[in-house]
Amino acid sequence: MGHKLLRSLAKIVGENYVSDDDFVLYSYSRDSSPFPERVPGVVVRPSSAEEVSAVVALANRSGTPVIPRGGASTVCGIPAGEPGKSIVLDLTRLREILDVNEENMTVTVECGASWSKLYYELGKLSLYTPCVWFPGYTGTVGGSISEAGNPQFHQEYGLFGRHVLSLRVVLPNGEIVQTGSAANAHGTIFSRYTHGPDLTGLFIGDHGVFGVKVEATLRLFPLSKTRSGCFGFPDAESAFHALYNLSRLQPIATAHTVMRSAEAMGEKGVDVWNLAYCVIGADEKELDQKCGRVARVCEDSGGGKPTEAGMRYADILPRPWDICSMLALRGMTCSYDHIIPRDRSLAYFRKILGWYDSHAQDFKEYNIGRYDWYGFVENSLIFSPYFAFDDSNPSARKKALELFHEVLHLAVRSGAIFVFADQDVGDIAASAFPPTYLNLLKAMKRAVDPGNIMNPRMFRL
């Protein structure tokens, strides 16, 4: 028996773009994580904001949950929805770059476009917007805005949400709203802030619970020149010391830093910590100056020759999408990014290393690889634990998930916040919401989505 909305959906998007075939539904039941599969009821691939609007309005009338989906390369668990009933909105047909305004320095793009495509197309114009690289080549603009992910060159540009100027959003009742300076019906889209609350901000990091993002207007910058390098350190603390001091340099020197042990870069038995960095600048002189400052800080902390893997990492950093692809070689992975303020960072780093030491036997016994990385963004340490294991081995999967949950709770208890969360990590993150915060969130959700059709159960809503 087919999904009850199949025919109605086909009238909206065309027969080719709706399916409730079992094998299609199954293929939409996971993201890139080992978290449990959740099979939806029907999948729709709309091609315009208007089609999205019609689908959401139909879902609203029938009380059917809607799960927006971008590249699905996230690693924190597919939204719960209502298995067997939910409509998955595969938004990857909305992928056009609609406008590049070089005078106002803005780009408007459909939210199903991948960051790598946007970066590629803007590069032809010698322009750049702080792209989110973590989900790899398939990560979409809308997906990252929904998750408030961190951008490439995050030390120069900060968390990328600040560069989102306006969003076009399909609300749970099917209405379409434009945020930002579009608050003036006679105006254009050029500013995030307006004569009223920051409604753009409402939808950043909302994980789709308030609506479906269909277009985003982002701030543009001139495309910079880049240079990258790497230093090797004899131990974790000296590498961390350099990383910390680099984060405090004013003016900012590094655009992007990644600190990892050589083992986490795939060099077994090599007892070195690598600190790869990338600097950006308008010309070679600026790059020389910045690299000189980075070298002084690293050398003062005992930095020297990096390992070969460290150098390979440095090569990738100017275009870090391949980091995710490289991790694909390591097996199925559990991961999430979280940030912790600089003033707690050293204590937290030590706590994490201690936790790993106390679980070393588990990692060894179940052959679970650790590919963590650390960096700094704005005033915070950003840390991504990364466990890789053989997904065909159920006991390794079970143990990896157990360890992952444990380190996740450790992060929550240490006051971390998550730059992306999704269903399974989001559930745990939401456990730390103070009651007043949760009540406000629930009230807002009820006001915008009284039927609770948009990503129900996300953040325990």
Place this chain on the structure above:
Amino acid sequence: MLEQYRDQVYRCTRCGDCRDKFTDREPYVCPAREHTGGFEPYYARGRIQVARGILEGRLRYTSRLGDTLFSCFLCGNCEKTCRGQIETLAITRAMRTDLSKTGVKRPAGIEQIVSNVVRTHNLFGSTEEDRAWDVAGPTSGDEELLYFPGCIVRYWLPELASHTTRIIQSAGLHWSTLGKEEWCCSTPLIATGQNTMAEEVSRHNLGLLRKTGVKRIVTSCPGCYRTLKCDSPTWRESNVDVLHVTELLWDFVKKGAIELIHPVPEKVTYHDPCELGRRSHIFDAPREILSKIKGLDLREMPRNREEALCCGGGGAVKASNPSLARRVTLERLDEASRLGVSKIVSCCPSCKMNFEEAIAFASLPLEALDLTELVAMAVGTDDRRKNT
């Protein structure tokens, strides 16, 4: 069959690089996903998820799943882009094979080509009388090379066989064929998952070759080349030296066995056939030959070499879903047309046939040529065109 790939299925991290990938180079986009409804199972990530569902007993083969499996062009672009080194083509083929074993109905066009090869030993189900190029087997006994034209050349593009054999002759080599006994190379059977039948066919052809005593075989078709050289276990273990005509021609040019003396003043682009380029890594030989032809203006399409788009004829999609195949062919021709060329050159009879049909369908101002045709013009063995 899919069971053999269980490890790889579980190793897929679902990163999605196989869907589309924008790097510094020309973007890769899966053609099947692009020109269909584009749901996950139309490209490798989703298909591998489906494979997992089948291995775990969560899903079973159905005719609708079959339609999806037979929408893959087997072009190999996803496999090339996969950093997890997952054999996406082998997994798709294994699923096609297992589907065939279940008795689930496959697309009508697939049933037809399988039946054709089984009944008539050629792709088209044609009779001996239909054969357009018919040359007897060994005659003198001193042949050094066996020419294997393949179904498309024998039945539809006989001029390619004429050009090829004349060039070989002008290079001073004695050649032969399997004559009327030549059967289809079995590529369509492998592409449709009929591995047992494919091996029977291979054994037949190899048996004939053994009788001739010839140890080198040259093919016009990259599909035949790839099957004889790599994909067929029978041929792979035979120690027969398999060449594609492109390799032979480049060898002739390098050694001076043929001379490209006649100018061919044309603007052309070169299309890399999937089986010859991405899957066999023969990129330079055809370009080297073209660069030696006087007066020829070779312009590269944005997607070339490893990044080349399929011509639309791969993976038996032309049989299973002709309109899908046509859409991809037209996309490739559009890419060529933008270069302002008058000719699209390939060295694959299947590509040439696809291009010719789509050019006629869309009335495009383009001509599809095989590399051997251009070489024949340049060498002067093409009487009709050497003075152009």
